Structures are given as structure tokens and as C-alpha cells.
Amino acid sequence: DAKTTQPTSMDCAEGRAANLPCNHSTISGNEYVYWYRQIHSQGPQYIIHGLKNNETNEMASLIITEDRKSSTLILPHATLRDTAVYYCIVRADTGKLIFGQGTTLQVKP
């Protein structure tokens, strides 16, 4: 299963865009990139996923590099409620999600 690497923590000013990077250099051609977040011990919340094209939904945008070895989750206008741990996950063919340590995003006023 492909492994992901994320920074341990990041800060972002409220109202600004939060750009969370993720490296997944061993990703296979048919593996999807998923992003979840977890707010203070609640259940993980699905954000967005993609295969090779950039994706956007009401929560965020996902930018995947052409070689698919890395991606960036963009929260366009971060609010204090976006403070959470963000997980970048490469989903295997089996459907299993392998969670890493994630990035703790702190949105500051």
C-alpha cells in the first residue's frame, strides 16, 4: 500500500487559504488519494478524493500533480472551525484506508 508523507503541523490565518501538502511517491496508477479531517476526537470526516484530475467540492479543492506523486488540499477561506488533523490517504484496491499521522492545522484569528 502506498505511503503518504505530510508535515506534522501547519498554521493558517483565518480567512486565508490553507494549503496542505502530501507526498505519495509510490502511488499506483489505480489508487485514489483521499483526504479526511478529524476535529478533536470526533469521527474522521470525509473531505474530498481524486484519481488524477483536480477536484473541487463545497469544502475544498484537491490538486494532484501530473505525475501523481504529490497532492495539495486547499481550504479556500479557512475559519477557526477548520482547526483539525488532516489526513491524506492513498486508498488501496482492497478499499482499505491506511491512516498516517496527518497534519495538525491550526487556524489563528
Next chain:
Amino acid sequence: DAGITQSPRHKVTETGTPVTLRCHQTENHRYMYWYRQDPGHGLRLIHYSYGVKDTDKGEVSDGYSVSRSKTEDFLLTLESATSSQTSVYFCAIMGVEDTQYFGPGTRLTVL
């Protein structure tokens, strides 16, 4: 929230006692999962089910068993709880576009 509930939400028990956690879903999803979350480890898959009576092991299945006798319920049992099983347990279902959605969690403390 994908119609997932977990019970109990909190439980304190003693070493050696059996414990059963319940995950209930209301939307007839085929796949269900049990994870545990511990500091420094993220979420780790314990067991999963791909249908009634069809289950398989995850990466940390030792000491746990599961059962799924009907689509809506997925039970996780600790036959003889140990302190190392103190954790937060999350259930998940696989919804549209093969995306997993998680329940609110059960905090289990084994003394």
C-alpha cells in the same frame, strides 16, 4: 452523517471482562469497518465486513472478534479485555463512490 450510530459511546470496564461494541447503520451499506485510534498511531483497521456473515481481519485483529448477522449491525467483541485495548473505537461504512464515512466513536477504558 451517513446514518451511523455507535453504542455505547463511553465504557469503563475491568481487565478480563468481555465487552461488545455495536455499530448500527440505517442505509443498507454492504461494507462496514471497525478501527481503533490511539495516540501516536492514527486509525488502524481491526476487522471489516463485506456482507452478512462475511468478515475479514485488518492489521490489528488480535484479541478482537466481530459478527454481522444482519446488514445494519456490526458488532465488535473483546472476549477478555486488556489494558492495551483502551482506545477510541470508530465504525465506518462504505458509501457512494467507495468513500468511507465514520461514526462518532466509542471511548473504551480498560482498568
